[in-house]
Amino acid sequence: MHEEAGSWLNIIVQHLPAWAEPYVNLGVITSWVVLGLLAMLAWRSTRRLRLVPQSGWQTIAESVYEFLADLCVGLIGPGGERFAPLIGSLFIYILIMNVTGLVPGFISPTASLNMTLALAIISLVAVQYYGFRECGWRYVLHFVGEPWWLFPLMIPIHVIGEIARLLSLSIRLFGNIFGKEMVIGQILILLGSVWAMTHLSAALRAPIIVAGIAVGHLPLLLLGLLVSLIQALIFAMLVGVYIQGAVETQH
Numbered sequence: 001m002h003e004e005a006g007s008w009l010n011i012i013v014q015h016l017p018a019w020a021e022p023y024v025n026l027g028v029i030t031s032w033v034v035l036g037l038l039a040m041l042a043w044r045s046t047r048r049l050r051l052v053p054q055s056g057w058q059t060i061a062e063s064v065y066e067f068l069a070d071l072c073v074g075l076i077g078p079g080g081e082r083f084a085p086l087i088g089s090l091f092i093y094i095l096i097m098n099v100t101g102l103v104p105g106f107i108s109p110t111a112s113l114n115m116t117l118a119l120a121i122i123s124l125v126a127v128q129y130y131g132f133r134e135c136g137w138r139y140v141l142h143f144v145g146e147p148w149w150l151f152p153l154m155i156p157i158h159v160i161g162e163i164a165r166l167l168s169l170s171i172r173l174f175g176n177i178f179g180k181e182m183v184i185g186q187i188l189i190l191l192g193s194v195w196a197m198t199h200l201s202a203a204l205r206a207p208i209i210v211a212g213i214a215v216g217h218l219p220l221l222l223l224g225l226l227v228s229l230i231q232a233l234i235f236a237m238l239v240g241v242y243i244q245g246a247v248e249t250q251h
Contacts, residue, residue, distance in 0.1 A: 008105040009033070027109040034096050034109070064088075075240035076247065083243055086126055091236035094119065094173070098228030101181050102221060110231075111178040113170065120169035123239045124162060131246030142246065169238060173231055180227050184220050 009029050016024055045061035053059045068088035072080035075087075094110060101108030109115045131139040143158040 025112075026107060027112040027115055030100060030107060031097060031109040031115060034093065034100060038092065038096065064092075071237070072240055075237060076244040080240070080244075083130070083240065087236050087240050087243075090119070090123065090239060091232050094235055095228060095232035098177055098232055099225065101177070102184075102224045102228070108177050108181055108228075110173055111181050113174045116170040116174040116177075117166075119173070119235070120166050123169060123235075124166055124242070127239070127242045127246050130243050134247040139246065165238075165242065169235060173235055176227055176231050180224050184224060187220055 009026055012029050013024075013026050042061075045057040048055065049058060053062060065084065065088070068091065069081040069084045072082075072084045072087055074080070076083060097109045097115070099108075100106045101111060110119075131142065135142075143155050
């Protein structure tokens with residue numbers, strides 16, 4: 001049902017070569033569209049950088065970066081702004097994908113578990129990378145624990161903990177965005193059913209149903225925007241917390 005909801009990009013899916021069909025679906029194509037949009041925005045914002053911003057695009061970009069850098073410092077501590085490119089990219093990318101489902105004729109790629117699982121895997125691989133980069137071989141002690149002679153017990157526990165993080169990141173985002181899309185879709189279907197069952201003339205029925213959709217859909221749209229923002233922020237903040245736990249091992 002979720003894959004059939006998006007209509008504008010279905011023509012691309014229908015013309016995919018046979019070898020790509022098992023790997024590329026509507027959600028993947030939508031995520032590529034989002035990537036292209038973000039790349040164009042980034043190019044537009046940084047095309048003519050000045051020490052003193054002379055365009056609204058650069059001002060907006062710098063404001064967004066400052067917000068994300070402050071968020072990283074608050075989560076990780078001094079020097080946390082070094083991780084702003086990763087955490088900020090995840091936040092913006094996930095936010096736009098979440099919101100895409102609110103645009104008629106599109107779906108949210110994050111309403112697919114495949115997409116959220118891929119994002120979670122990339123995030124946790126980055127956490128391990130930063131842990132080894134910042135702490136060197138001492139990062140292994142993060143899995144060994146104390147006292148060291150309990151490592152046969154502690155290592156499996158920590159591995160299970162990493163798997164739990166993976167499931168937590170992916171399933172939380174997937175469940176909330178999928179639920180958001182299902183609720184909005186069912187409400188619109190209900191309004192359409194009311195329109196079909198009404199016995200008013202076509203001249204009166206159309207304005208009434210349009211007004212009903214506008215009044216009923218607006219609160220859902222605002223709720224969808226709020227859920228999209230909160231879930232993107234939670235994902236990014238959790239990644240920041242995981243990085244903080246990894247890099248502090250050196251202390």
